Amino acid sequence: MTYKTRQSALILQVLEENRDRHLTAEEIYLLLKERGEPVGQTTVYRHLEKLCADATVRKYAGGDGDSACFQLADAKNCKMHYHLKCTACGRLFHTECAYLNTLSEHIKNEHGFLVDGSKTVLYGLCKTCAKEKQHS
Amino acid sequence: MTYKTRQSALILQVLEENRDRHLTAEEIYLLLKERGEPVGQTTVYRHLEKLCADATVRKYAGGDGDSACFQLADAKNCKMHYHLKCTACGRLFHTECAYLNTLSEHIKNEHGFLVDGSKTVLYGLCKTCAKEKQHS
């Protein structure tokens, strides 16, 4: 983004209001449409692409064949987080935990691989959905 | 698959020959085509879908917006694996390590979340690519 435009401001605003969530491009598009500040889908995609390129935003592959999700990178908040995504309900959990660092350290030292925690999402079942599965 | 067919055998064969790799549906399709045993894309997709349904094969979201990857589940070999995928060179590493279980246990006990190790891929930089990045 070289220029400041109404659209670029709005997209960033939505991302900031949803720091704790994974949004799809379409969700951003619809949110803005509903609030009476429509921005073209193409524009949403193009901004997300640029924001990812300069690491302002992170892109996550949607669990299955679903669409990709985006989220503000926000290094200071998510550095020591796991991102846990429930494959049943789709919710995203940010779990503050020193274990992630222990794990990264271990993998780096023993296996020579630098894990990028920010790109990594652990898939599984959240407490609620795990209980439901047991009952069914 | 109720019937044994030329196609089902071929697809399984490719998967077995590539136990250590993540293959896309298209790669499977092309591999078979090149070896003179063509199988329709639709058939490849349909077999993969069924193989995933009965847990013979695992499906992974392709790192970016790319296509999904498939791999033989092979419980005995991958139960205690990390799947490490290098975001630079795209290679997949299977890292045998008890840490994964420790991690899963911790998350289950402390955070009430059941991690599905088989669906989870840790993204980052492999040894080789990390070195190259340092030099540039």
Next chain:
DNA sequence: TTGCGTGCAAAGGTTTTGCATGGCA
């Protein structure tokens, strides 16, 4: 023979691209 399997073509959904217009600096 029965009914699943196959593969072409077409549809579906998401993301990208072409192009003329609009708006920031």
Next chain:
DNA sequence: TGCCATGCAAAACCTTTGCACGCAA
């Protein structure tokens, strides 16, 4: 004014579905 940004429509993906024909059991 110059150039990037916008957004419509169309294209380009990947994947799924419809349907007639083929083949395993």
